[in-house]
Amino acid sequence: MNRKILVLFLLILLSQNIFSATRIKTVEFNFGGYYSATDIASGSAWTPPYIIVNLPETGIVIKNAYVEIEYLSSAGSAADVTNIDIYFNAGTSATDIVDNITGTQVPDSSGESNLFVARADVTSKITSWTNQPYSLKFVSVGSPHNMHSAKLYITYEYDDTSPIQIKTVHFPIFSDSLDGISGVISTLAQQISPVSVPFKYRCDLPESGITIRQVWFEIRGLRQSGGATTDGSINVNISGYSSEPTMTLDGALTDTYRFRYLSSTGTPAGFAPNTLQTVYVNLSGTANTNILGGEVVITYEYSNNSNVKLKTVSYFFAQSTGTAGSVTSFTVPVYLNEDGITIERIYAKISGSYDSTTVGSIEVNSAIAGNSLTSRIYQIVVTAAQISGFEFYHDLSEGRSYWYNGAPITISWTNTLAALGGCAVELFITYKYTSENKYTEFYRVFAGQTPNEVASAGVYNYTFNLFFPDPEYPVGRKVLRRTWLRGDFIEG
Known part of the structure; x- marks a missing residue:
């Protein structure tokens, strides 16, 4: 059917x-x-x-x-x-x-x-x-x-001109990072067994007059069934503080699937902006997981008079066909119009499908303004029954200093796996700026x-409708x- x-x-x-x-x-x-x-x-x-x-x-x-x-x-x-x-x-x-x-x-x-x-x-x-x-x-x-x-x-x-405003910003979490700002990988490359996995992050909020309305961890991974009918589970906790509530990873029908875990509606215990922190992603039960990673998402109010402000925007980057040997290298010019820009984080969310019980390695390469960045390999595998594709994060923050307005950014991946379907890429950029004369x-x-x-x-x-409020006349x-x-x- x-x-x-x-x-x-x-x-x-x-x-x-x-x-x-x-x-x-x-x-x-x-x-x-x-x-x-x-x-x-x-x-x-x-x-x-x-x-x-x-x-x-x-x-x-x-x-x-x-x-x-x-x-x-x-x-x-x-x-x-x-x-x-x-x-x-x-x-x-x-x-x-x-x-x-x-x-x-x-x-x-x-x-x-x-x-x-x-x-x-x-x-x-x-x-x-x-x-x-x-x-x-x-x-x-x-x-x-x-x-x-x-x-x-x-x-x-x-x-x-509103004196108090609100926004939502995104920061990736890093599985290997000394500063919580840049790291080797923002998604684990290999399958892990049910353990507590430490990730680092640093959420710098530069504005004055901040009131945080919500903070949450948004964790994604590909849970493997292993052929077992037992459940797994996932929660998170900031190092030294109590855990967020636990979500079950259902196993009754021996499914393999991607998951999205959101922490609770309040601020996680111990969260502190402008501070290097460690969050543990705690997996237990039947919860072997590939491509585990995530984001910190913050919705907060701030003073419009702040000298430095922060923003997250998203760029559509690519959609491949999934045909073995087809084009999987894409280059997009990235424009950000404010003055005094400093990129804090730049990373991609890659979505796709893979249909094989044999481990497949997806090598992702990237470049900013022609400067090659670290190549990373992500391992994907599924155990029947597979009921979804996958999503994972690939970080480019190590090359953020190469960016200029309109700089070309390239992301490519290997496409020799017959079991690999089409992949889509969405690019996230979180950046500070000092002036909004252009926006x-x-x-x-x-x-x-x-x-x-x-x-x-x-x-x-x-x-549906699109909206384009007029810029300042004339x-x-x-x-x-x-x-x-x-x-x-x-x-x-």
Whole structure:
């Protein structure tokens, strides 16, 4: 049976060549995860704690907002999903259904679990943003479910002269680093057994008047089943402090899958900005894992009068076809328009698929402005049944001093493995700057969710809007640098 469930969002990157009166951005919030070994039964709900949204700017116009839920369907036993309901609204209890999923095979089952991503447009539900509680609830009918994690993305226009503003920034964690800023690798190259794995990080926040709203660790890896039906588990803790809640890595149907672990909605115990720290990723049970890595994500308020500011933007970089011998070397000029830029971190998230029980080595090479960086090899392998592709992080921060505005950045990988499918690359750049006379904007919008499966050769259509607030009159202008769609789907 063919089953194709597609969910999309769109990402926009703009450069502005004059100070803008109205700007646009996306801020992220974390609902955390489901932290229990007990699968949630068909028809029962995952209800994470409500979160507080505070957008401090003036002149706010909400343009787009969506929730993103990633979870494991058919956790514990295989069954078709006959309905999904996502509830979201202002307040401390979620009562309003917001999704468009109405079909009876979302997803269906052929004996294994399904790693599923569901998104829902909640633009109309963002009605207040001054210390406003927002609540989420997720219900799946037909099969048990587990391993939930959820995020909220809010895209809005605002007055750039607002005295207090808010942003979301990303930092990679490093498995081999002396300073938490640069390292040999930001994702482990080889499979590891269930142990506590130390990663270093340093999150330098240069602004004044900072109020941290949320901090979370976003950990990714490829969990191997090993043919066993026993579960594994994962949590994290900052060195010397208590652990964040534990998420189960379900093993009942002997699946191999990628996972996303989000730490809880509060600030992890012991987190300190502008400080070198170690976080332990703790794996136990049946949890042999390939390409383990992650990020620290911070949403915080700051004074607009700060002399130095920080920003994270994302560039679409590449999508290969997956055909052995096809082009897998891509070069993109990277523009950042502010003055006084110092790049703090630059790294890629590489997504793809691999279908072999024989270990495959993917060699990733990179360069900035023609200067070659350290080549790294990442090992991928799957043990049946495989129900997802993989995602891992590749760091380029060692070459950040080579960058200049418009500098070409190259990323390439070996493509001799017949079992290696197409790979996509998204580039993240976190940088400091001293002046906003010229400016770079980056935002995300919801671009669709299929209500049911899409038949082979079928078409799914969804209409969405893009937003380009005018630069300052009369001499402002914008340059559109990148626009791309990201889709998550199940096929089988």
